[in-house]
Amino acid sequence: MLIMIILNYLSKLGMIVVLTNLGELIDGLGRIHSKGLYHGGLGSESNYVFIGECLKVINIKGDLDEFNTDEDRENKKKEDITDLLGMLDNWFESILAGGKRSWLECQHFFDFVNRAKTLNLDYDVFAKKVACHPFLLEADGRMSLFVEYDRRRNAPTTRQQVAVALTSSSDFANFKSWNSTSTVNNMDSYMRGVYNHRNYSGDVEDLLRYLRNLHHHYHEHGLAAGSMEIVDRGVTTYIRGFLEVLYKNLEI
Incomplete structure (x- = not known):
């Protein structure tokens, strides 16, 4: 772009x-x-x-x-x-x-x-x-937004706002079964590796937590994806539109 x-x-x-x-x-x-x-x-x-x-x-x-x-x-x-x-x-x-x-x-x-x-x-x-x-935004800026929104999800002053948005907005309806077996099996290996490192439910809050962890593993543990552009491309492929919906509901 x-x-x-x-x-x-x-x-x-x-x-x-x-x-x-x-x-x-x-x-x-x-x-x-x-x-x-x-x-x-x-x-x-x-x-x-x-x-x-x-x-x-x-x-x-x-x-x-x-x-x-x-x-x-x-x-x-x-x-x-x-x-x-x-x-x-x-x-x-x-x-x-x-x-x-x-x-x-x-x-x-x-x-x-x-x-x-x-x-x-x-x-x-x-x-x-x-x-x-x-x-x-560039790939790292896009992925960093997941970190910021997960921080808000856990911060006392913003926790309620994020919880209401994630649970009540119809915009998130398509992401409530994000970790179906077929989706996870089709993910690239580095994405599955991060997914299998923790237990995740199918709710939207855990999707945000997973994407935050994907960013964390890349920067802190040398995620074997090659580049943040590849990580971002994987997220866009398998969980397309989630970041944009988050931005819409949490920024205005």
């Missing part, structure tokens, strides 16, 4: 930001906003230029001082992000055979964005939640 994007802005200041993924593109917009500027036209294809495999954003010239209130300035910055994501949504829909729904992780991301847009989140919160979505 990584693409090389060149965001060229503020030519009068000679500033060029080279970005390696969509999360960094959102961060790049944040840097534009930190200079007191906004784009105001990221919903229009005329403000994007493809050069080889790179996407160049042009025509950045709006000044946030045009607006009289902090609320209006915050809304304008948030609008930049939603316009960008709307353009990317349409782009993915047009280039993927079968549309976004043929790439489950991509569909989860844009579903999350569309839901977050309805919640009246502050600009900083909205930008962070979108930029940190699993779809935009």
